[in-house]
Amino acid sequence: MSSEIIENAEDLFAEASKAVDALYTIRDTYFPTNPDDKTSKLLAESNLALQVLDEIPPEKRKTPVQRATYVYLRGKILDVFPEYKKEAEDHLSKAVKLNPSLADAWLSLGAENQVKIVDDSINHAKEAITLDVKDGNSWYNLGNACLTSFFVTGAWDHGKLLQSLKAYQHAEKDERMKSNPDLYYNCAIVNKYLENYERALSGFEAAALKDPGLSAMEEVQKIVRLLDKIESLLRGQIKFKRLASLASSLSSVNLNASYRRETVDHLSEGLNKAVAIVGRVIFFVKHENVAPFYYLLCDSSQSCYVLSVYGIHNEAIKEGDQVTLLEPSYRYVDFSWKGKSYQFRSVRVDFLEQVLVNGKTLPPQHSVQTSIYAQNKT
Template sequence: MKNSVEEEEGDAFVRAAKATESLYHLRDTYYPPNPCDRISTLQHNSDLILNLLDSIPIEQRKLPAQRAIFEYLRGKVFDVFPDYKKEAEDHLSKAVKLNPSLADAWLCLGNCIWKKGDLLAAKNCLNLALNKGPNKKILCKLSMLKRKMSNGADNEAELVEESIQHARDAIALDVKDGDSWYNLGNGYLMNFFVTGASDHTKLSQSLKAYQIAEKDEGMKSNPDFYFNSAIANKYQENYQRALSGFEAAALRDPGLNAAEEVQNIVNLLDKVDNLLKVHGRDSRIATLASSSVAVNLISPYRTVTVDFLSEGLNKALAVEGRVLFFIGSDNITPLYYLLCDSNGTCFVLSVYHVRPDVIKGGDQLTLLDPCFRNVDLSWKEKRYQFKSIRLNFYAQVLVNGKTLTRQQAVFTSVDAQHEP
């Protein structure tokens, strides 16, 4: 049975540990309109915990194991801020020297050094933490770090695949952990952009992971989760879900550019709506539609009109269309155009991997394996309805009967993620 001195010593460390966990919960859920208020609140609560730790008598933190916990908690408190703090690194370094078995101290030290910009040293710390035993938090942090390390690296795709594997390993430890599923979704999302934003199955995998993550109540306070899932929905042209996701992110963290993303999508939808209202019944459309020249297509393709398409991917089908307008947007990719088919039906084309100067007004486009969608959504009491075709790769479009060359293509790598 513990004596009163041991109980008092234990209680002090337990109180400090619980207060530190509450501090991190505050960090992950508190996003006031003014970011300075968030930092000042974290600072106030940090000072209280540091005072609590300092109040523990020296004789109760003399032993190496006691001192290691003391240094670890102080370091973790200093590391709660978004920017690197040398005090955090100093205390956490002392903690792992005093007790190399403290996995969470290694985890915190890796996170701290990451902020310093030394990604390789951060990875070494996280690997040392993982050597203490399987841990979903460490695996998730490694997953995030590998994505960060992939930016501009020669082995970019390999590092992103490693990020995905770390997330899968974390899920294997706890299949209900939302943060692990969120990391998996982020991994697939980055894989989509790293591989040239052409493989939309990566987006589908990303969205499936995000949907499972959302079942964890803890994820509903994470603005970055809503932002990243909205990015995936935007590129899948799930405009309703994208708008709702960005709005949710903006409500949780006004510091994100989520409100700007909402406006960008609304601007695009308004442009489409206005073009269709003004030009949808333009007399020249019939002339343009009838001027299409027959294009010899290789087997198994056959030409159809837009009204013949089914929702989703339409393999081995081709649509002939005339370009009416280029629709400017704030996106780097894709490019948007308003077209009409041979029946005079207007539709929106979004095309990836094509240089902006390749497709011009009046051009005849042959769209192979089109991914079709009947867009119908309402936002802020305004309804948007139009037909849409998405082409994921430059080889899916012929311009005036000619295939495009790689010189006419562009391979854009977009970093669209926010990481907590």
């Protein structure tokens, strides 16, 4: 697919998106004396929006991303009216199956409906696998359903990611699936959120080779830019005197007696049960993905590490805050990509209850959504 065609397709989708935005502006801001006037206006504008959408020719909505966007916009247009329309739900459901990270489509479907759709998808996929355990497509569908569940629940349950990864690995054993670029793409998404950066980069590259029309190389560039920014912050922008000042008060922070205080250098790989570390936020690391949020912290020994936070809104933690992390997951990132080496300490928390900011627990409104504090976290 040529870059010109892709660019033109993007222009057409942009026009359709503008038409949808205009439609919803009418819904949210136009309140005439006669309610029938609003209904008539919405009907007229929705028909115009559908015309704009249908101007996108079939050959320019072939990639998974394009297909997902097309059916999402159609579902969004049909969903503008207050009464329920099954056709709108069907289009929105198809959109999230094609692209599980399409957050706006999930929001349009509604929370209760999301859970039911995902649960049904997981159950159907498992039933199909029992009929033929070697069918790669059934394993692929299960992987997609588990990945979708991760997004629906607020992007905190890494157990869903591990289930998804296992399903994709089973799917890869089927020779017929090895030509499916979406399998490599979705598997790379899982590895991205598991912070298996090298596997994610390799997976996105493999997907791009099989289907250049995918946004896989864009994902590679996003990850590389994030890693380069982390490396830059760790290596060049932290002044020793400032670091000493930031770390000086951390050793005196009081902890709950049920947790053992450690510095980041003494964490074990994986989950550190009954352990707490205390750090100071030096930088908020801006990047291009929705989740997780990344921060650069130092501890009382002046060791710096990257903190990735799931399931918590970004305003909960700010630069300069003192942060206590309970039962953190730890890994040492060490790999090379295209001749450049990346090495840094990485700490992950998935739950609101794992974080104290300036000695205080975070209020529930900082949670992405109500979550259950699992006893066996990944």
